[in-house]
Amino acid sequence: MASPPDRALWMRQGERRPLYRALGIRPDDIGNGYAQFxxxxxxxxxxGRGSVLSFAATTAADQCVLDATITTLDRDRxxxxxxxxxxxxxxxxPSGVLxxxxxxxxxxxxxxxxxxxxxxxxxGVIAFGRGSYxxxxxEGGRS
Amino acid sequence: MTLDARxxxxxxxxxxxxxxxxxxxxxxxxxxxxxxxxxxxVGGVRDSLNGGVLAAFVELAGHLAFRAVLDAxxxxxxxxxxxxxxxxxxxxPDTIAEARVLRAGGRLAVAAVEVRDGETxxxxxxxxxxCVLARPSRERAS
Numbered sequence: 001m002a003s004p005p006d007r008a009l010w011m012r013q014g015e016r017r018p019l020y021r022a023l024g025i026r027p028d029d030i031g032n033g034y035a036q037f038x039x040x041x042x043x044x045x046x047x048g049r050g051s052v053l054s055f056a057a058t059t060a061a062d063q064c065v066l067d068a069t070i071t072t073l074d075r076d077r078x079x080x081x082x083x084x085x086x087x088x089x090x091x092x093x094p095s096g097v098l099x100x101x102x103x104x105x106x107x108x109x110x111x112x113x114x115x116x117x118x119x120x121x122x123x124g125v126i127a128f129g130r131g132s133y134x135x136x137x138x139e140g141g142r143s
Numbered sequence: 144m145t146l147d148a149r150x151x152x153x154x155x156x157x158x159x160x161x162x163x164x165x166x167x168x169x170x171x172x173x174x175x176x177x178x179x180x181x182x183x184x185v186g187g188v189r190d191s192l193n194g195g196v197l198a199a200f201v202e203l204a205g206h207l208a209f210r211a212v213l214d215a216x217x218x219x220x221x222x223x224x225x226x227x228x229x230x231x232x233x234x235x236p237d238t239i240a241e242a243r244v245l246r247a248g249g250r251l252a253v254a255a256v257e258v259r260d261g262e263t264x265x266x267x268x269x270x271x272x273x274c275v276l277a278r279p280s281r282e283r284a285s
Contacts, residue, residue, distance in 0.1 A: 018183045019193060022162040044162035048155040054222045055159060055199040062195030082187065083194040086227045093221040 005030045005071045023056040025063065028099065035067035036101040051095045057127070061116050062086055064102025065131030069112040072104050077141045081110075081134035088116065088129035096121020102131065110135050156203065163200065173208035173243035173254065176200065177261065180236050191232035197258060197268050198227055204242035205254040205272025212244045213252070216279045223251065224273035230266050237261030242272070252276055 007030050014020055014027035024040035037060040039045065045056035062083055070080065099119045106113035116129035160167065164179040178184060178192075178200055186193035202225050209219055242256040251273055258268035 017186065018181075019186055019196065022183050044158040046155065046158075053155070053159065055202050058202050058222075058225060059193075059195035059199045062193075062198045066194065080188055082191070082232060083198075083227075083229045085229070086194075086198055086225070088222075088225045090222050090224075 002032070002072050002074055004032060007031070010067070019059070023059055024052065025056065025060045030067060030071065032071050033068060033104040034102060035064045035071070036099060037063060039098040039100060041097075047094070051093070051121075052098050054090060054094055054127075057094055057098050057100055057118050058088060060098075060100040061088060061102070061118065061127075061129055062131065064100055064116060065112075065114045065133050068102040068104050068114050069133040069135065072107050072112060073135065077138055079136050079138055081136040083131060084111065084134045085132045086129070087131070088118075088127055090118075090127040092120075092126050094118075094120060094126060098126075107135075109137065156206075159199075159203065163196065163203075165200070165203070167207055169211055170241060170243075172212065173241065174204060174211050176204050176207070176240040176242070178238045178240070180238075187232060189232060189234070191234045192238060194229060197229070197233060197238075198225070198270075200238070200240055201225070201227055201242075201256045201258060201268060201270035202272055204240040204256045204258075205270075206274065208242035208244050208254045208256075209247065209252050209274055209276075213247060213276070217247075218277050219252075220275040220277040222272065223275050225270070227268055227270045229268050231260075233258065233260065233267040235260040235262045238267065247276070249278065250276055 011027045023045045024042040028038045029036040102114045112133045118127035245253045256270040
């Protein structure tokens with residue numbers, strides 16, 4: 001059985017990650033089947049006009065695919081095995097601070113499918129996407 | 144037009160390239176990027192490079208390839224599509240992206256990007272990047 005994610009632990013771990021600090025990626029919310037990040041401009045991720053470069057949002061989108069998938073894992077029997085596919089369609093250029101959210105829309109034995117939305121600072125959707133993430137069954141379980 | 148230091152400097156990407164420990168050189172029809180393993184770029188399964196970093200690496204390679212081949216005055220407005228197939232874990236000290244422009248039309252440009260292990264040459268990621276272009280004449284007409 002998948003256990004409920006520990007939101008406080010997830011946020012603390014995220015705050016320590018050098019990648020997140022470099023790109024301004026901040027864990028925002030997580031629950032069963034979803035994960036959400038906020039992306040803020042930093043030296044490396046600012047576009048020079050007060051917004052975030054799409055590259056940082058793309059990084060956060062992949063992280064949403066992973067973290068949303070993790071919330072569905074049976075930790076005794078399953079483990080992560082890497083992103084398989086990631087597709088993003090941007091409707092417009094990023095503006096302001098971004099919110100990137102991934103929601104698991106399908107789970108199979110060895111695959112998780114995650115729908116992605118990226119919203120601008122005003123709340124409008126600027127990108128849709130989908131990721132698929134490989135799940136590995138642990139032989140004999142962990143117990 | 145080929146990529147040179149001036150072109151790279153015109154994009155607000157120097158800090159991102161530095162954060163990703165990435166260098167850029169021109170190749171026929173595009174660019175070649177080399178990214179080192181650092182505490183920023185690792186974080187994937189089994190001590191591989193982070194998948195989100197690889198995704199951004201592909202997008203970045205596409206943008207820089209367009210900059211390398213586009214005529215003067217044409218600028219990249221934004222990414223429109225990004226499609227990635229992750230084929231194997233990137234565990235090499237150096238990971239290489241080669242991006243080649245497939246077509247640069249009036250409004251859209253498309254590039255193919257291959258990310259490979261810098262030691263073995265194994266294909267880690269196959270990607271395609273589509274960007275919206277802004278041309279001076281179109282900007283004046285709108």
